[in-house]
Amino acid sequence: MKTFYITTAIDYANGSPHLGHAYEKVLSDIIARHRRLSGDDVFFLTGLDEHGQKVQQSAARQGVEPQAFCDGVAVQFQQLCADLGISNDDFIRTTQPRHKAVVSDILQKIFDQGEIYKADYQGFYSTRQEQFLRETDKVNGKWPELFGEVVEITESNYFFKLSAYQDWLIDHIKTHEDFIFPRFRAKQVLEFLKEPLNDLCISRPKERLAWGIELPFDKDFVTYVWFDALVNYVTGAGYGTDGFLQKWPADFHVIGKDILVPPHAVYWPIMLKAAGIEIPKSLLVHGWWNISGEKMSKTLGNIVDPFELIGRFGPDPLRYFFAREMTVGQDSDFSPDQFLTRYTDDLGNDLGNLVSRLLNMGGRYTEQKVPEASVEEDPEKSLKAAWEGTADKVLAHYEDFAFHRGLEEVFAFIRKINAYAEQRAPWKLAKSDDPADRAALETSLATMAESLRLATVLLVPVIPQVAARIFDLLGAEAVDAYEGKLAWGNSLAGQPLGDKTILFPRPQPQE
Ligand code: MSP
Numbered sequence: 001m002k003t004f005y006i007t008t009a010i011d012y013a014n015g016s017p018h019l020g021h022a023y024e025k026v027l028s029d030i031i032a033r034h035r036r037l038s039g040d041d042v043f044f045l046t047g048l049d050e051h052g053q054k055v056q057q058s059a060a061r062q063g064v065e066p067q068a069f070c071d072g073v074a075v076q077f078q079q080l081c082a083d084l085g086i087s088n089d090d091f092i093r094t095t096q097p098r099h100k101a102v103v104s105d106i107l108q109k110i111f112d113q114g115e116i117y118k119a120d121y122q123g124f125y126s127t128r129q130e131q132f133l134r135e136t137d138k139v140n141g142k143w144p145e146l147f148g149e150v151v152e153i154t155e156s157n158y159f160f161k162l163s164a165y166q167d168w169l170i171d172h173i174k175t176h177e178d179f180i181f182p183r184f185r186a187k188q189v190l191e192f193l194k195e196p197l198n199d200l201c202i203s204r205p206k207e208r209l210a211w212g213i214e215l216p217f218d219k220d221f222v223t224y225v226w227f228d229a230l231v232n233y234v235t236g237a238g239y240g241t242d243g244f245l246q247k248w249p250a251d252f253h254v255i256g257k258d259i260l261v262p263p264h265a266v267y268w269p270i271m272l273k274a275a276g277i278e279i280p281k282s283l284l285v286h287g288w289w290n291i292s293g294e295k296m297s298k299t300l301g302n303i304v305d306p307f308e309l310i311g312r313f314g315p316d317p318l319r320y321f322f323a324r325e326m327t328v329g330q331d332s333d334f335s336p337d338q339f340l341t342r343y344t345d346d347l348g349n350d351l352g353n354l355v356s357r358l359l360n361m362g363g364r365y366t367e368q369k370v371p372e373a374s375v376e377e378d379p380e381k382s383l384k385a386a387w388e389g390t391a392d393k394v395l396a397h398y399e400d401f402a403f404h405r406g407l408e409e410v411f412a413f414i415r416k417i418n419a420y421a422e423q424r425a426p427w428k429l430a431k432s433d434d435p436a437d438r439a440a441l442e443t444s445l446a447t448m449a450e451s452l453r454l455a456t457v458l459l460v461p462v463i464p465q466v467a468a469r470i471f472d473l474l475g476a477e478a479v480d481a482y483e484g485k486l487a488w489g490n491s492l493a494g495q496p497l498g499d500k501t502i503l504f505p506r507p508q509p510q511e
Helices: 019-037 053-062 066-084 097-112 163-175 183-192 225-230 232-236 257-274 306-313 315-325 336-365 378-387 390-399 403-424 435-459 464-474
Strands: 004-008 042-049 090-093 116-126 131-133 150-160 203-205 218-223 252-256 283-286 289-291 332-334
Touching: 004 019, 004 232, 019 042, 019 066, 019 252, 019 283, 019 289, 019 306, 019 315, 042 066, 042 225, 042 232, 053 066, 066 090, 066 306, 066 315, 090 232, 097 116, 097 225, 097 232, 097 257, 150 203, 150 218, 150 257, 163 183, 163 257, 183 257, 218 225, 225 232, 225 257, 252 257, 257 283, 306 315, 315 336, 315 403, 315 464, 332 336, 336 403, 336 435, 336 464, 378 390, 378 403, 378 435, 390 403, 390 435, 403 435, 435 464
Parallel strands: 004 042, 004 252, 042 090, 252 283, 289 332
Antiparallel strands: 116 131, 116 150, 203 218
8 A cells, every 4th residue: 555645845944933834734734643543554744944045044144054053943843843743754854965865866867868958047036035037027017025135147057947848737737636725726827837937947056055955967056945845755755765656656745825836836746757756646735824814924023933822722722723713725814812712612611621521420420430321312312313424524524624624513513412411411310319310320421421432533633632631531542543433332331530630721811
């Protein structure tokens, strides 16, 4: 069986991680975990994009060598992965020797085929974007703000013949519905491809930029940062080793909408095609998190620090918020109020209360054990009926990356468990000496425990730490596969119940 290979974009090493970086890792992690639970052999890669002008400049500003600067940033990004509970199998850094070797190899291969040539170039160059510009990039006769300082330069450089593959690429996108998700993004790519492609300048003279991977065929140049960065996906899969084709082609490159066109949808497939490597199966393109209606930016001073949120609430509330609030592919808004509402309402009131209520009653009425369900009356029947089909629906949503919908279903079911508890009111039954009431009491706790276990199985990919905690409190086995875990049974009878626990404490007001 081929490995399911999923990657995130590799983040620029020129600053600290922010909410957008955290989101992409969480989204990819939820997919990776969902696939593992579905039985796939998964390889999940994330990492850091360490070369280029911006990194060189950031290091210079701090008065340190670029490598030392990147080492510091890498610690932060790796810490972010650990703190968010990201289950990546590898963390690639583009300054690693394994990566430099693969970039060299691929450049040499394309060069030997005659698809890279040297030419003089005179034109406008954006230092901020590290790219040459065309007249058509101007808006109302001016270079847009996004390009920063634009200078006119003449220099010799190496170019890659992109245009030779334009028709092939257009055809591939048109005939492979799954290549770009969501599909409306493919239209944007096709729109871009209506214009003839310019050949891509893939070198930078060392005198202008020293911080990069040297061209194997000309040591006066380093390679353009995108040519270097994109290659991480094949390096990470072990390009050049026996295991490569076990992982490659990638099943999903998870990326933000800003880096679809042209890098991932145009440069990358063409680079691979030219190098004789299969192209990835799919690009999964997510939207952006805005902050209270505005773009997150240093200038606006509204960068949300994921470490702060994780420090206050733990990783799972943030993971839940990301998955519940964003429709994958669209932009979404982050506001502290919305975050707190999800934390308090869904996690605290719906899920957390159910857990503490059950454990509390288990301690008081059933010797801290899950009792037997011995009766099946209307309340049990209707809760079981509500469960029917829930798992299938939720998993189908997960398959379609509609995590927000899947979670909506799971939490609707959790609310039904709470309604069931209200209806059965075990705390009232506990006051009666009638054996029929005792049977109903035990049945109601057993039913709450079993239905909570089922709902929690569906939460494993999204809130893995909280889910593991709930299984532990219910005396249930840890879940590493959906199979065999989603059928209603009597699996918990006799298991010890944990002590009453508050899973989502009320947030303390911030100082
Ligand atoms: N280094 C390149 C990617 C190279 S991949 C071969 C890069 N780095 S980045 O740090 O600027 O962005 C990394 C990822 O974070 C991108 O997919 C980008 O879309 C995503 N996000 C950055 N800001 C974001 C938000 N505000 N919201 C959601 N994701 C965003 O681009």
